[in-house]
Amino acid sequence: MHALIIGAAGMVGRKLTDRLTGGARLQGAAVDRLSLVDVITPDAPEGFSGSVQCLQADLSDAGTADKLVAKRPDVIFHFAAIVSGEAEKDFEKGYRINLDGTRALFEAIRHANLADGYRPRVVFASSIAVVGAPLPYPIPDDFHTTPLTSYGTQKAICELLLSDYSRHGFFDGIGIRLPTICIRPGKPNAAASGFFSNILREPLVGQEAVLPVPETIRHWHTSPRSAVGFMLHAADIDLDLVGPRRNLSMPGLSATVGEQIEALRRVAGEKAVALIRREPDAMITKMCEGWAPGFEANRARSLGFTTEDSFDAIIQAHIEDELEGVS
């Protein structure tokens, strides 16, 4: 079983690599070959007995996609993208990386399919940014995609391409609309949504964190562990059960910021909560109000995708996976 991860140096890519090199199987088979690709060279995983290739490459560069497909990986995980803020500021770069890069991959696979019948599983990381305000709560599975960012537009277009290429039999695609990932490991970053993670991650290790929005803001979350679980399940699932609608809103946990804080209080106590400093920011608050409050995700749940059922569990997953079980 040969797996290719495009965007392997990103957070989900690294965690998926860990799971695959740690013994997770794909479609019932052990992974004995791993191709890791990103715009910065991905780290080679430690302690993996199979063969690994780590490659620095940009999918939107001419020839890259053909090169990746030439080795005929059985499963392709495609996570590569520039983020929302950058795609909004640099219109051309956003379309080049997030749309043309993906289309180049799909075209390379189609040409290989026409050449020799090659037909890999393609797991594509999409986003809840494909929907745009005003939004109902919960958002039904058949709600339209009217994104309010170029990033969301590019993801929505790639979803449509994925369905059409799959329908024609060029590959077996599935698109995974990820909730916001919480608790994101690492350092606080500049993303407007960063505070959802910051207000839990930093207090858990005794550091202050800034909360720029009211506690009433409701949003849609899943843990890094669940996100990787989605990708593994997407690689395995019987696509006949999924049918022609190949893009699925993943289950998540809908919670207000207040509910996040109450979970932190239960798990780590009052001293952790006291480290959250309120610095209201009108602009971030306004952005948040346009974000998805939560999805029904009935189709994904019925297809066996699972996630945490409380923020206590999301925090616990972080403590186990990032803090060696100690908070």
Added chain:
Amino acid sequence: MHALIIGAAGMVGRKLTDRLTGGARLQGAAVDRLSLVDVITPDAPEGFSGSVQCLQADLSDAGTADKLVAKRPDVIFHFAAIVSGEAEKDFEKGYRINLDGTRALFEAIRHANLADGYRPRVVFASSIAVVGAPLPYPIPDDFHTTPLTSYGTQKAICELLLSDYSRHGFFDGIGIRLPTICIRPGKPNAAASGFFSNILREPLVGQEAVLPVPETIRHWHTSPRSAVGFMLHAADIDLDLVGPRRNLSMPGLSATVGEQIEALRRVAGEKAVALIRREPDAMITKMCEGWAPGFEANRARSLGFTTEDSFDAIIQAHIEDELEGVS
């Protein structure tokens, strides 16, 4: 007022040209300059006092879009596309014409906008093919786009691009999801949906027509006259009222084939109905069952888009517009 019609040799393009050269105003101004473009040279309109340029060009050829935009038309009607059957059979041609051609137009406008602030109104002809079965009846305005053809995929992608380019202020776009046009003038054609028009148009002039599906099949119709009316209204409408969701399912008439036939009986009598020959075709029936039975179209109606309220009126429009008032 300079109007550019891309796809001017098609049915809607020709009828819109007639309306514009016949005195229809755009945004309150008389049209004194008309650029007509298609892959076959459009006919020059007769009796028009303004300047006309008729151009044979393929929007997907390098340089074509820049050339069309160089003259800075005030309103651009973009109808050019290859049809559903052809886009399905010739995958590459469908994406080249229906997606890349449209994107080339949008990019040419964006570059002109960046150069000198040019910001035309762009009216894009989309299609009910952006939705795919299983479909509710009526289909709500916020129903998701999960097309089951490459043509529908390409239209759905262009809708997303149109919204995003408009949101960035590169142009003022509006996408018009046309119902099936009935009664299509001209000869019977090979399209699977052709019978919806054939069973009315041919009997109205004493000719036989074949009905390949049961009378229970329900579909979504508008007249050529209304379709042109949609385009004119789309060119005029205040886009602040439309907001960021720029693609609108047009109003239409939801009718079963049986209801179409009853209207024919009322308008043209039993002798016309007797000319409909039933030749059941299982494949066409199956295709029809996947087509849109009808939309709510509440947003478009509230924005002033109007259409016929009975099939009698659709037949009457055909008699007036195509048969000089005589059936």
